[in-house]
Amino acid sequence: MHFVAEPAAFPAIFRYGAQDLSMGPAIADFSVSFFGMSKKGVSIFDSNARKANMEALHKYFIKPGGLRDLTTSAQRFISDQLDTILKRIKTVDTASASSTTLDLYDLVRKTIFYTTLKVTISESESVVNEDFVALFECFDKAIPKAFAGLPLKYVASESYRAREQLVQILQNDSFVPSKYLLERHAFLSDKGMSIDDIARDNLLWVWGAGTNFIPSQFWHIYHIVCSRDALVGIRREVDNIIAQRKNKEGAPADDQFDGIFTTQELDKMVGLESAFKESNRLTMTNMIVREVMRDMDLDLRLAQREGSSSKYFVEKGSTVVLYPPLLHQDPHVFEKPKEYRWNRFMKDQLTGKAPQFKNASGEVIRDPFRGFGGGAHYCPGRKMAGNIAKAFAASLVYQYDMELVGSPTEFDFARDAFGVLKPKSHVEIRFSPRK
Numbered sequence: 127m128h129f130v131a132e133p134a135a136f137p138a139i140f141r142y143g144a145q146d147l148s149m150g151p152a153i154a155d156f157s158v159s160f161f162g163m164s165k166k167g168v169s170i171f172d173s174n175a176r177k178a179n180m181e182a183l184h185k186y187f188i189k190p191g192g193l194r195d196l197t198t199s200a201q202r203f204i205s206d207q208l209d210t211i212l213k214r215i216k217t218v219d220t221a222s223a224s225s226t227t228l229d230l231y232d233l234v235r236k237t238i239f240y241t242t243l244k245v246t247i248s249e250s251e252s253v254v255n256e257d258f259v260a261l262f263e264c265f266d267k268a269i270p271k272a273f274a275g276l277p278l279k280y281v282a283s284e285s286y287r288a289r290e291q292l293v294q295i296l297q298n299d300s301f302v303p304s305k306y307l308l309e310r311h312a313f314l315s316d317k318g319m320s321i322d323d324i325a326r327d328n329l330l331w332v333w334g335a336g337t338n339f340i341p342s343q344f345w346h347i348y349h350i351v352c353s354r355d356a357l358v359g360i361r362r363e364v365d366n367i368i369a370q371r372k373n374k375e376g377a378p379a380d381d382q383f384d385g386i387f388t389t390q391e392l393d394k395m396v397g398l399e400s401a402f403k404e405s406n407r408l409t410m411t412n413m414i415v416r417e418v419m420r421d422m423d424l425d426l427r428l429a430q431r432e433g434s435s436s437k438y439f440v441e442k443g444s445t446v447v448l449y450p451p452l453l454h455q456d457p458h459v460f461e462k463p464k465e466y467r468w469n470r471f472m473k474d475q476l477t478g479k480a481p482q483f484k485n486a487s488g489e490v491i492r493d494p495f496r497g498f499g500g501g502a503h504y505c506p507g508r509k510m511a512g513n514i515a516k517a518f519a520a521s522l523v524y525q526y527d528m529e530l531v532g533s534p535t536e537f538d539f540a541r542d543a544f545g546v547l548k549p550k551s552h553v554e555i556r557f558s559p560r561k
Contacts, residue, residue, distance in 0.1 A: 127445045128424075128438070133453035134489040135426035139416065139446060140501030147416035147446055149503045150176065160272035161330050162289060167323030175317060182313070183506040186306045194389050196245050197513045203241040204518055205385030211236065212526070212557055225558035227531055231344050231549060235259065238343045238518065242335040247307065247328070252300040261295075264288040266337050269544050289329070296332075297325035307331065338412075339511060341546040344553075346405045346515055348535075349466045351528045351555060356401055356468035363397045364520045383524065387517055398516045400472040406497040406546070407454040408466060413543045414448040414499055428489070449543070450496040458486040459494060471495065529556045 130139060144150065150171065157163040171179070186192040211233060212226065243254050252258070268278050268285035278286040295301060303311060307328060314324050350356045368383060371391070387395075418424075418440045428436045440446065455463045460470070460483065471494075473480050483494040498505035505511075522528065531554040537547040 127447055128440055129447050129449070130426070131449075131452055132426070132428065132485070133456060133459060133491055133494075134485050134487070135428055136448055136450075136453065136496060137492045137500070138425060138427040139448060140499070140504075141427075142416075142501065144176070144419075144502045146419055146422060148419050149414075149416055151417045152415045155275065156272065157326075157330065159275050159278070160269065161326045161333075162278075162293070163323050163326045164320070167319050167326070170314070170317040170319055175313075178313060179310075180506070182306065182309055187506045187510050190389075193509055193513070196510055197389055197392070197517070198386060200241050200245045200510075200514050201386045201517045201521075203244050204237055204514070204521060207237045207240060208385075208521060208525075225556050227554050227556045230348060230553045230555045231340075233555075234343045234347065235340050238514070239336045239340050241514065242339060243332065246304055246335050247332055248301060248303055250300060250302045252295055252298065253332075258292070258295060261288045261292050262332060262336060265292060266333065269337070270541065273544065292329055292332070293322070293325045296328040297321055303328070334507070338410075338545040339514075341409065341548045342406060342511075343515060343518060344549060345409045345546070346402055346519060347522065347528075347555075348549075348553060349405045349408075349468070350401060350519060350523065351530055352534060353466060353468055356466075357523065357528075359469065360397050360401060360519070361523050363395060364524045367391050367394055367520075368524065385521055387520060389513065392513050392516050392520075395516045395520060396473050397469060398519055399512060400470060401468040401519070402512060402515045403471045403495045403497070404466060404468055407460070407470075407495055408464075409537065409547045410454070410497045410545070411449075411451050411542050411547060412497075412545045414450065414496075416446045416503075418442055418444045418446060448496075453491070453494065453496055456485065459483045459491055525560055527558045527560050529558075530554075531556050 130136065139147065154168045154171070157168050158165060186196065211228070239259060240254050247253060265285050265288040268282035268289075271282050272278060276282075278289070310327070311324055314327060319327070350360060367387070420442050422440060423437045424440045424446070426436050426438070453459060457463050471481065483491045485491055493500065498508040498511075535549040535551045535553050538550040539547060541547060
């Protein structure tokens with residue numbers, strides 16, 4: 127294994143295509159060990175299959191039309207779910223409204239995970255229910271052992287049984303796939319993938335929709351609530367966007383907020399985008415792994431330093447590993463890196479320029495937030511994740527006053543290197559209708 131410890135070299139790694147540095151072999155091994163796919167099923171993902179897969183992903187999750195439709199649908203689900211959960215405190219006369227205290231992680235799980243399931247996987251009741259989510263959380267606990275290549279059937283039997291139950295649900299007649307999954311099913315079936323492997327591929331997408339997104343959204347809201355500056359600054363930003371909407375010519379004077387922001391309005395939420403990146407900078411600990419596909423000189427493209435080289439020979443079959451927290455927690459790159467500063471990544475409001483970050487050698491760090499990878503394997507759901515994160519937080523900030531009840535929580539490092547850290551303890555938030 128070759129560990130790249132200099133953050134200034136990260137962009138050089140992402141410049142290499144999948145024919146040089148690929149995460150394909152790691153995904154294949156993980157699909158077998160964690161999701162139980164057959165090696166025959168995994169083997170169909172040759173270069174042509176991967177290309178077709180990426181084209182479909184971009185159609186739904188990256189290109190404006192697909193992204194806009196998914197973002198709008200997601201916001202409707204979020205609005206409906208928040209109304210259901212918080213309906214006890216929503217009254218016409220906010221002056222006499224009560225408040226309610228909820229477990230923040232549970233609120234996020236029931237809102238965000240349900241939403242991502244509905245827009246990317248299925249709206250079927252067989253999937254969007256508490257029993258399915260409980261099975262998923264049991265299965266998800268086995269991720270460290272799966273990464274180690276251990277047989278879950280023997281070392282994590284409870285998670286193994288939960289996985290097999292989930293697979294059965296995802297291939298029964300009551301499961302109606304989303305448009306994206308229907309297209310994917312046709313493609314995989316045409317390639318010769320079995321019904322069982324397709325169901326396990328569905329589970330891979332369920333895992334992608336929930337395992338990191340739930341804790342990510344938890345910390346996003348948690349940090350906003352715990353930071354008075356963040357809450358005030360973000361609320362001002364959202365209020366201004368709503369005011370601009372109401373001031374448009376032809377807008378009804380009594381127009382009520384419907385819980386939906388346009389993609390253009392979400393793009394204007396630069397403060398919320400900064401807060402989302404900052405929260406993830408503190409909590410995201412995933413390793414980025416690439417297998418070397420040919421003998422090659424790996425050029426890190428660093429500024430030449432006295433007595434040092436920027437090229438290293440790596441053999442085919444070896445592995446290149448990046449650990450983003452080396453960048454995210456570097457005190458030379460980020461002043462006081464342990465602190466949450468909601469506007470750390472915020473663009474200058476006058477010039478529109480993003481802040482510049484440098485390492486100890488004075489080299490500029492391109493893209494200082496690496497929570498979603500980069501290059502040929504850049505996470506295709508990054509824009510959708512950002513849109514949902516902003517819409518969810520904006521809806522809460524605009525409609526409710528939120529207050530931490532009890533003591534702050536800390537990070538649970540049990541999943542370090544496997545994604546977003548979870549909270550170590552329960553966190554309760556008091557919600558009151560905003561006056």
